[in-house]
Amino acid sequence: xxxxxxxxxxxxxxxxxxxxxxxxxxxxxxxxxxxxxxxxxxxxxxxxxxxxxxxxxxxxxxxxxxxxxxxxxxxxxxxxxxxxxxxxxxxxxxxxxxxxxxxxxxxxxxxxxxxxxxxxxxxxxxxxxxxxxxxxxxxxxxxxxxxxxxxxxxxxxxxxxxxxxxxxxxxxxxxxxxxxxxxxxxxxxxxxxxxxxxxxxxxxxxxxxxxxxxxxxxxxxxxxxxxxxxxxxxxxxxxxxxxxxxxxxxxxxxxxxxxxxxxxxxxxxxxxxxxxxxxxxxxxxxxxxxxxxxxxxxxxxxxxxxxxxxxxxxxxxxxxxxxxxxxxxxxxxxxxxxxxxxxxxxxxxxxxxxxxxxxxxxxxxxxxxxxxxxxxxxx
Amino acid sequence: xxxxxxxxxxxxxxxxxxxxxxxxxxxxxxxxxxxxxxxxxxxxxxxxxxxxxxxxxxxxxxxxxxxxxxxxxxxxxxxxxxxxxxxxxxxxxxxxxxxxxxxxxxxxxxxxxxxxxxxxxxxxxxxxxxxxxxxxxxxx
Numbered sequence: 001x002x003x004x005x006x007x008x009x010x011x012x013x014x015x016x017x018x019x020x021x022x023x024x025x026x027x028x029x030x031x032x033x034x035x036x037x038x039x040x041x042x043x044x045x046x047x048x049x050x051x052x053x054x055x056x057x058x059x060x061x062x063x064x065x066x067x068x069x070x071x072x073x074x075x076x077x078x079x080x081x082x083x084x085x086x087x088x089x090x091x092x093x094x095x096x097x098x099x100x101x102x103x104x105x106x107x108x109x110x111x112x113x114x115x116x117x118x119x120x121x122x123x124x125x126x127x128x129x130x131x132x133x134x135x136x137x138x139x140x141x142x143x144x145x146x147x148x149x150x151x152x153x154x155x156x157x158x159x160x161x162x163x164x165x166x167x168x169x170x171x172x173x174x175x176x177x178x179x180x181x182x183x184x185x186x187x188x189x190x191x192x193x194x195x196x197x198x199x200x201x202x203x204x205x206x207x208x209x210x211x212x213x214x215x216x217x218x219x220x221x222x223x224x225x226x227x228x229x230x231x232x233x234x235x236x237x238x239x240x241x242x243x244x245x246x247x248x249x250x251x252x253x254x255x256x257x258x259x260x261x262x263x264x265x266x267x268x269x270x271x272x273x274x275x276x277x278x279x280x281x282x283x284x285x286x287x288x289x290x291x292x293x294x295x296x297x298x299x300x301x302x303x304x305x306x307x308x309x310x311x312x313x314x315x316x317x318x319x320x321x322x323x324x325x326x327x328x329x330x331x332x333x334x335x336x337x338x339x340x341x342x343x344x345x346x347x348x349x350x351x352x353x354x355x356x357x358x359x360x361x362x363x364x365x366x367x368x369x370x371x372x373x374x375x376x377x378x379x
Numbered sequence: 380x381x382x383x384x385x386x387x388x389x390x391x392x393x394x395x396x397x398x399x400x401x402x403x404x405x406x407x408x409x410x411x412x413x414x415x416x417x418x419x420x421x422x423x424x425x426x427x428x429x430x431x432x433x434x435x436x437x438x439x440x441x442x443x444x445x446x447x448x449x450x451x452x453x454x455x456x457x458x459x460x461x462x463x464x465x466x467x468x469x470x471x472x473x474x475x476x477x478x479x480x481x482x483x484x485x486x487x488x489x490x491x492x493x494x495x496x497x498x499x500x501x502x503x504x505x506x507x508x509x510x511x512x513x514x515x516x517x518x519x
Binding site: 297309348368 | 427
């Protein structure tokens with residue numbers, strides 16, 4: 001258990017990260033850092049310990065999924081070890097990308113942080129501007145860690161993907177910062193995984209004890225229950241709203257085909273998505289032929305096939321971070337679509353993305369004896 | 380008033396099902412003409428997007444024919460096809476589309492009669508179901 005000095009958990013954690021950096025647990029640290037205006041946070045790769053000022057280990061916004069950044073940082077030879085402060089969904093995305101050989105865990109030290117959720121980047125910036133208080137929403141989150149309850153603050157609510165996230169605690173991080181069940185002005189739990197245990201002991205960092213916090217486990221269980229309830233409600237409402245593909249398209253007709261959802265998605269790692277290839281660069285006369293055949297066609301084209309194809313390609317590994325929703329300029333319920341469909345597809349294979357880097361994704365393997373019903377095999 | 384004639388697009392693997400269809404022809408097995416065959420080397424070469432294009436650009440049903448499990452000319456192509464088709468069917472079911480419009484069948488080169496029967500059954504089933512609701516939605 002780490003005693004918090006001066007009631008300031010952020011400063012205490014910064015001290016811990018500084019110690020890790022100076023003791024060469026890693027050579028550089030990827031961590032969210034506050035913008036000078038305080039209106040947001042940006043993941044920053046830090047080498048100089050002085051730059052750790054203003055870093056926020058559990059930043060209330062997540063503009064970019066760290067897994068995408070960590071893919072670039074670890075897949076080649078970075079020439080050192082990269083430490084990364086990651087939320088649960090970012091860590092799960094890292095695990096998924098490892099299975100697709102897009103992240104090398106050897107070069108990575110993960111510091112997982114208990115996460116109550118994040119706010120939309122725009123909402124956060126507006127709130128800071130309105131209240132002139134950089135820490136307003138951080139205080140809201142810190143108040144919630146003891147019980148796991150976060151109150152909507154003046155109409156600003158956590159992102160929907162966070163409200164329905166059943167994985168608030170990171171799984172198998174090298175170091176876990178445990179906030180749940182604790183009063184962060186007093187203490188913060190630091191859990192060290194097997195990989196770093198001997199390193200920490202040799203370098204005399206932290207006195208390690210076997211004690212496990214029961215209150216954290218309890219808060220996590222009840223939070224998961226609550227999140228599952230919310231998740232199932234979201235699934236139900238989505239299914240009612242989008243009973244068939246035509247109705248789904250009523251909602252998705254305003255998709256502008258910017259591909260932001262694909263760019264923001266940590267799992268969509270293809271350097272050349274098929275939708276960016278000449279396959280989908282239709283000739284001008286083709287549009288006229290389609291319009292003639294159908295009377296009229298909505299522009300731009302290929303919206304339904306884009307989402308169906310993206311589902312077919314990556315929904316088995318969707319970890320539900322919801323950045324697709326946050327990135328969509330039309331505010332489409334992309335994350336809800338992917339989570340609802342993903343739930344069914346992942347259950348079919350008893351697969352939970354991000355749970356275990358040794359597991360093989362369903363799209364990358366097969367069994368000789370399976371899926372008789374789904375394919376209607378008849379003699 | 381003519382009855383609805385379903386249109387089926389079929390992706391048949393060269394080594395088994397396509398040859399089986401050939402055999403159906405040479406042995407004069409009768410089957411309905413509603414089917415358009417696309418000749419591929421292996422059922423594992425069927426990309427999900429081909430199936431989606433077929434269904435959204437005019438087909439009422441899609442038939443994917445491959446070798447029996449264990450007999451794939453390329454060892455494992457049909458197993459991969461099976462997974463891809465299962466995932467696509469699940470996605471379409473979740474979104475309210477009748478996944479039974481996509482048939483994955485194992486038909487070997489010697490099973491000409493089975494091919495003819497499969498097509499006959501499929502046309503019958505699709506006549507019951509009616510036209511596919513997403514037939515004209517390729518550009519949507």
